[in-house]
């Protein structure tokens with residue numbers, strides 16, 4: 001662990017500039033880069049080293065279309081929640097997935113049974129299995145950025161739909177659908193911020209010193 005300043009800066013550049021992408025070109029992906037991205041996922045930390053993930057690589061157009069239809073059904077069903085605030089049509093105007101366009105979708109799953117009944121550390125906080133999968137996803141996102149490949153995280157779906165479409169056993173959690181592809185639109189701000197839907201919270205407002213809500217950081 002002895003990074004040069006350039007190497008350190010590259011890590012922060014990936015962290016700060018990585019974006020969630022929903023528009024993709026049909027250009028085929030570099031398979032060796034995809035393997036490196038998947039391997040980056042597999043090298044994520046995991047509770048008790050349980051490595052609860054599997055990766056289903058979907059490139060079939062017909063299966064991608066089925067996943068996109070499931071996501072679209074969920075997107076339309078969720079619009080109702082924004083109706084009271086008068087934001088349903090704005091919500092429906094947002095593009096929330098690029099499953100049809102992206103050359104590759106990876107369904108990353110979580111097997112809560114992996115590692116047996118008593119995975120070290122997971123007895124206290126059961127959702128640490130899913131948190132481990134989230135670490136794998138972030139590794140993949142940053143690796144994809146370094147490879148010049150865009151990634152989008154899609155969570156608009158009913159798990160039962162994705163289990164049926166991808167033939168996933170009932171005890172396995174389909175944690176996320178990750179779209180991969182090249183893009184010619186890599187924004188410098190989150191797309192939801194660009195669309196005026198949400199903005200980044202002020203960093204200072206999130207800092208507490210010693211105890212919750214103590215805002216005085218002077219020592």
Ligand SMILES: Cc1cc2nc3c(=O)[nH]c(=O)nc-3n(C[C@H](O)[C@H](O)[C@H](O)COP(=O)(O)O)c2cc1C
Nearest residue numbers: 018019020095096097153154155156189190191192
């Ligand atoms: C758990 C999780 C689920 C997400 N699900 C979706 C999704 O279904 N559709 C979508 O367009 N973006 C999804 N996103 C991406 C977020 O909208 C995005 O990360 C956020 O707007 C900040 O933008 P940035 O990732 O470009 O910084 C998801 C992100 C996370 C972490």
